[in-house]
Structure formats: structure tokens, C-alpha cells
Amino acid sequence: MVMSLQQKLIEQLGVLSPLHLDVINESAHHGGYFPGKESHFKVIIVSDVFEGLRLVQKHQKVYSVTQNLLVAHGGPIHALAIHAYSKAQWNGQVPSSPECAHAKK
Structure with a gap:
């Protein structure tokens, strides 16, 4: 079974012993998107x-x-937005992402 890029990111980030981890595929919000694209x-x-x-x-x-x-x-990932926190800094909120200038409107 082929592992998705999202799964690979989760696996590799596990090395950092996350207390909380969200890996969100935002490819659909960017230009050149097609179903299944992970970029x-x-x-x-x-x-x-x-x-x-x-x-x-x-x-x-x-x-x-x-x-x-x-x-x-x-590698295949074009953009990786990183929001990294220590336990003391984490407030539980997920930052919003900016609109892509090349996304279909």
C-alpha cells in the first residue's frame, strides 16, 4: 500500500514527539490543483x-x-506552513491560511 504524503509527514514529524499534531492538506486551495494532488x-x-x-x-x-x-x-511538497509551539505556548487555536493568488476563484 502506498502511503500518502500527508501520512509520510505525520510519520516523520513523530520523531519530534508531538503532544499535538495536525497535518492539513491545503492543496485544493492552490492553483493547478487536481483531485489527489498533494503539494x-x-x-x-x-x-x-x-x-x-x-x-x-x-x-x-x-x-x-x-x-x-x-x-x-x-521532494514533491511545494509549500509547508509550519506552526510550531512549545506546550506552554499552545493555545489550541489553528491559525488560518492566506488565500492563494493563483487559486481558482
């Missing part, structure tokens, strides 16, 4: 590994475990 994702992750880190350091941790899936490293 744009939003990640909401809460983990103790982010405690005391600056935003860029949190993103670097996420990139380090997902880089093989990103276009910049030859």
Missing part, C-alpha cells in the same frame, strides 16, 4: 523539543525531519 500542507505541532527555541529554530527542527519531502530537496 501544500499546513502543520500545527506542539512539542517539548520546541521549549526555549526561537521561531527559526523551531522551523529548522521541522525541516530537518521533513526535508526529503520538500521540493527544495527533490
